[in-house]
Amino acid sequence: MNNLFKGTVIKNQALTEGIYLISLKIPQSIDAKPGQFFMLRLNERLDPFLGRPFSIFDLQGDRISFLYRVRGKGTKILSNLYESEEIQITGPFGKWYPFPKDDYTVIAGGIGLASVFFLMKKFPQRAYLFYGTREKREILFYDELRKITKSIFISTECGSIEYRGIVTDVFKEKGLDLNLPIYACGPIGMIKELRNLLKNKKALSCYVAVEERMACGFGVCLGCVIETNNGFKRVCTEGPVFRIDELKL
Amino acid sequence: MKPKCQVKIGQLILKNPVLTASGTFGYGVEYSSFLDLNLLGGIVTKGISLNPKEGNPPPRIYETPCGMINSIGLQNIGFDVFVKEKLPILKRFDTKIVVNFFGENLDEYIELAGKLDGTEGVHAIEMNVSCPNKKSEWRKMGLKPELLREAIKEVRKVTKKTLIIKLSPQIADTEEMAKICEEEGADAISLINTIPAMVIDIKKRKSIIGNPIGGLSGPAIRAVAVRMVWEAAKAVKIPIIGVGGITNAEDALQFLIAGATAVAIGTANFINPLCSIEVINGIERFLIEEGIEDIYDLIGTIKQ
Numbered sequence: 220m221n222n223l224f225k226g227t228v229i230k231n232q233a234l235t236e237g238i239y240l241i242s243l244k245i246p247q248s249i250d251a252k253p254g255q256f257f258m259l260r261l262n263e264r265l266d267p268f269l270g271r272p273f274s275i276f277d278l279q280g281d282r283i284s285f286l287y288r289v290r291g292k293g294t295k296i297l298s299n300l301y302e303s304e305e306i307q308i309t310g311p312f313g314k315w316y317p318f319p320k321d322d323y324t325v326i327a328g329g330i331g332l333a334s335v336f337f338l339m340k341k342f343p344q345r346a347y348l349f350y351g352t353r354e355k356r357e358i359l360f361y362d363e364l365r366k367i368t369k370s371i372f373i374s375t376e377c378g379s380i381e382y383r384g385i386v387t388d389v390f391k392e393k394g395l396d397l398n399l400p401i402y403a404c405g406p407i408g409m410i411k412e413l414r415n416l417l418k419n420k421k422a423l424s425c426y427v428a429v430e431e432r433m434a435c436g437f438g439v440c441l442g443c444v445i446e447t448n449n450g451f452k453r454v455c456t457e458g459p460v461f462r463i464d465e466l467k468l
Numbered sequence: 469m470k471p472k473c474q475v476k477i478g479q480l481i482l483k484n485p486v487l488t489a490s491g492t493f494g495y496g497v498e499y500s501s502f503l504d505l506n507l508l509g510g511i512v513t514k515g516i517s518l519n520p521k522e523g524n525p526p527p528r529i530y531e532t533p534c535g536m537i538n539s540i541g542l543q544n545i546g547f548d549v550f551v552k553e554k555l556p557i558l559k560r561f562d563t564k565i566v567v568n569f570f571g572e573n574l575d576e577y578i579e580l581a582g583k584l585d586g587t588e589g590v591h592a593i594e595m596n597v598s599c600p601n602k603k604s605e606w607r608k609m610g611l612k613p614e615l616l617r618e619a620i621k622e623v624r625k626v627t628k629k630t631l632i633i634k635l636s637p638q639i640a641d642t643e644e645m646a647k648i649c650e651e652e653g654a655d656a657i658s659l660i661n662t663i664p665a666m667v668i669d670i671k672k673r674k675s676i677i678g679n680p681i682g683g684l685s686g687p688a689i690r691a692v693a694v695r696m697v698w699e700a701a702k703a704v705k706i707p708i709i710g711v712g713g714i715t716n717a718e719d720a721l722q723f724l725i726a727g728a729t730a731v732a733i734g735t736a737n738f739i740n741p742l743c744s745i746e747v748i749n750g751i752e753r754f755l756i757e758e759g760i761e762d763i764y765d766l767i768g769t770i771k772q
Contacts, residue, residue, distance in 0.1 A: 223502055223740075223741055223742060260739055260740075265534040265686075265687050265715065266533050266534045267531060268531055268532075268533075268534055268535055268536060268686055268687070268735075268739065269531050269536060269738065269739055270739055293531075307740070309741065431526065431527075432527060432529055432530065432531075433529070434529055434536055434538075434735070434738040434739070435737070435738035435739075435741075437498060437741075438494065438498055439492065439493065439494040439498050439499075439737070439738065440492070440529065440538070440540075440738050441523065441528065441540045441543050442528045442529030442538060442540065443526075443528075443529075444523070444526050444528060444543075445526060446525065446526070450522055451522060451523060451525075451526070451543070
């Protein structure tokens with residue numbers, strides 16, 4: 220059941236430069252699954268006109284939070300919302316990550332953590348997490364992640380923490396031979412690299428969450444399609460979670 | 469007392485003057501989890517063609533000030549799948565179903581109009597006269613008076629159903645084109661379609677939308693639409709359906725006062741799935757406040 224409701228800002232804070240966590244109270248408890256998303260829209264405003272899609276970062280009863288990077292006009296205005304301000308929410312939308320049956324691997328690149336945190340929280344102590352960012356300050360929720368994962372590998376491009384380099388390199392070295400199902404979210408370069416690494420691992424399932432500009436979020440505008448091996452697919456409805464081998468990257 | 473909101477478009481009796489615009493409401497059912505489709509005056513479906521169409525490669529949409537540009541490329545499931553899978557669901561609702569349609573050339577328009585004419589559950593057809601095929605001479609049928617005339621004449625021959633012509637905002641003379649629609653037997657005119665538009669990525673020096681142009685919609689185009697509805701309504705007696713940037717009842721009322729018999733909610737459905745219902749309620753409230761008993765006492769009452 221799709222839903223349209225108001226959310227009230229409980230907290231909207233910068234975690235590091237340009238990255239925010241917004242927590243909202245919603246009218247009733249809602250059931251949504253890791254990988255799904257909501258559209259957030261600033262009330263009564265015609266500019267920015269469209270809502271913005273955000274993966275569920277965390278959801279507990281009637282409290283929902285979203286992790287986001289300020290990138291344009293919409294997220295800039297979102298970052299200026301104060302406590303008790305209201306926002307229009309529609310959702311949850313989209314396909315979720317198929318539930319892991321046993322141990323699993325998670326690969327998060329930068330703000331891609333926003334999509335996989337909830338998965339690791341719902342299926343705790345079973346994830347081998349590979350989490351990479353450009354700089355150390357962008358590593359978020361380190362303590363929580365240690366608690367909810369089985370094993371954690373952190374990398375930064377500047378090398379000021381555990382591993383130096385890109386997250387897929389660390390995964391190649393430490394994770395590829397685990398042969399566990401993979402859940403990934405991150406920049407397109409990371410997804411492409413991951414697909415290359417998995418070329419000879421056809422039996423491994425790898426699910427990635429992708430993003431695209433969208434107007435409605437529920438399959439009507441047809442604006443958010445991406446190219447797959449079976450033609451154009453809507454990120455909002457057939458996605459945002461796809462099998463990596465479906466995507467034409 | 470509850471004001472009378474019923475309006476007539478060709479043979480169609482709409483319980484209220486609010487439709488949903490083509491391309492913004494899918495095939496209707498996508499919205500049934502948000503609202504009661506039975507409350508709508510009518511649903512104008514996503515445009516269909518004879519054969520399925522995959523549409524344009526991404527990126528397909530981009531936000532603009534108070535609006536958006538789209539270049540979906542008329543992606544649709546095609547006539548057969550529409551009739552088999554979507555129409556049976558739509559038939560269950562107590563609202564009027566208007567099927568928007570288009571072809572790659574005039575023959576396709578005629579063939580599809582004929583098929584729709586024989587399809588039970590389709591109450592009216594809306595002809596998109598912006599032909600997508602860049603090679604066909606008919607791509608300009610909506611802009612060239614002589615082509616528009618011939619196209620409507622031929623389509624009119626194959627259908628007895630209510631025929632609505634959806635005009636482009638690019639027409640040079642609204643009055644002339646509206647009169648052609650009326651003279652050739654169209655039952656109604658809807659306007660406006662999206663306005664061709666472009667956004668450029670200054671670093672790449674490239675259009676952001678694939679095609680490289682798209683159609684601008686949303687409140688950004690509303691004032692243009694109101695003006696064109698006003699021009700068309702003055703020129704012809706057949707009813708006008710006003711479309712373009714309506715987000716609330718006040719917006720819709722402008723169109724009615726300008727001379728539209730009905731309105732269609734478009735892009736606003738994306739940002740507020742309940743918009744059409746809010747407009748229906750808001751129009752009724754306005755009529756009560758103004759002491760108007762019948763919506764026809766409001767339509768076209770713009771003063772000089």
